[in-house]
Amino acid sequence: MKTIIIQGSSRSKGNSSKIVELIKKGIQADVLDLKTKTIHPFTYDHAHMDDDFLPTMNLLLNYDLMVFVTPVYWYSMSGIMKNFFDRITDCLQIEKDIGRKLRGKNMAAISCGSESSQVEGFFIPFRESAGYLGMNYQGDLHTWIEDKHPSQMVINNLQTFIQQNLTIT
Numbered sequence: 001m002k003t004i005i006i007q008g009s010s011r012s013k014g015n016s017s018k019i020v021e022l023i024k025k026g027i028q029a030d031v032l033d034l035k036t037k038t039i040h041p042f043t044y045d046h047a048h049m050d051d052d053f054l055p056t057m058n059l060l061l062n063y064d065l066m067v068f069v070t071p072v073y074w075y076s077m078s079g080i081m082k083n084f085f086d087r088i089t090d091c092l093q094i095e096k097d098i099g100r101k102l103r104g105k106n107m108a109a110i111s112c113g114s115e116s117s118q119v120e121g122f123f124i125p126f127r128e129s130a131g132y133l134g135m136n137y138q139g140d141l142h143t144w145i146e147d148k149h150p151s152q153m154v155i156n157n158l159q160t161f162i163q164q165n166l167t168i169t
C-alpha cells in the first residue's frame with residue numbers, strides 16, 4: 001500500500017519529525033512536511049487557489065494511505081494541520097473531482113505531545129473527517145516526547161500500531 005506521512009509541526013526537525021522517523025523505520029513511506037508548503041487558511045471566496053494546497057492534494061492522491069502526524073498544540077491538532085483540513089473544503093465546493101478521489105483511501109492519525117496522557121476526543125476530527133470524505137479510518141495513536149528522545153514505551157507502542165493498523169493489504 002503506497003503510504004505518505006503528512007507532518008504538521010511548526011518546526012520541520014522537532015519532536016513530531018522524530019516520530020515520523022520512527023514510523024519510517026517500520027513502514028515504507030514518503031513524507032510530506034506541511035511546514036514547507038504555503039497553505040493559507042480557508043476563505044469563503046476561495047481566495048488562495050493558487051497557493052500550494054491544490055498541488056499538495058494532487059500529490060496525496062497518488063497514495064493509498066495517508067498518515068497524519070501532528071504535535072499537540074493547545075489540546076488540539078496544530079494550526080498548520082487544521083488549515084490543511086479546512087482547505088479540503090475547497091475540494092468539496094470548487095475542485096470537486098479531487099474531493100471525490102479521496103473516497104476509498106485510507107487515513108490514520110498520530111499525535112505527539114509532551115506527556116503520556118492523551119487529550120480526550122483529540123482524534124475525533126480525524127475520524128469524523130475520514131468518514132465524511134469516504135475514507136477508511138485505520139485508527140490513531142498518541143505519542144509523546146518528554147525529554148529529547150522518544151521513550152522505549154513510545155517506540156513499542158508505535159511498532160505495535162504500525163503492525164496492527166498501518167500494514168494494510
Ligand SMILES: Cc1cc2nc3c(=O)[nH]c(=O)nc-3n(C[C@H](O)[C@H](O)[C@H](O)COP(=O)(O)O)c2cc1C
Pocket residue numbers: 009010011013014015016017071072073074075076112113114115144145
Ligand atoms: C503552541 C504549543 C502548544 C502546546 N500545547 C500542548 C498541549 O496542549 N498539551 C501537551 O501535552 N503539549 C503541548 N505542547 C507541547 C508539544 O505538544 C510537544 O512539545 C510536542 O512534542 C512538540 O512537537 P513539535 O516539536 O513537532 O512541535 C505545546 C507546544 C506548543 C509549541
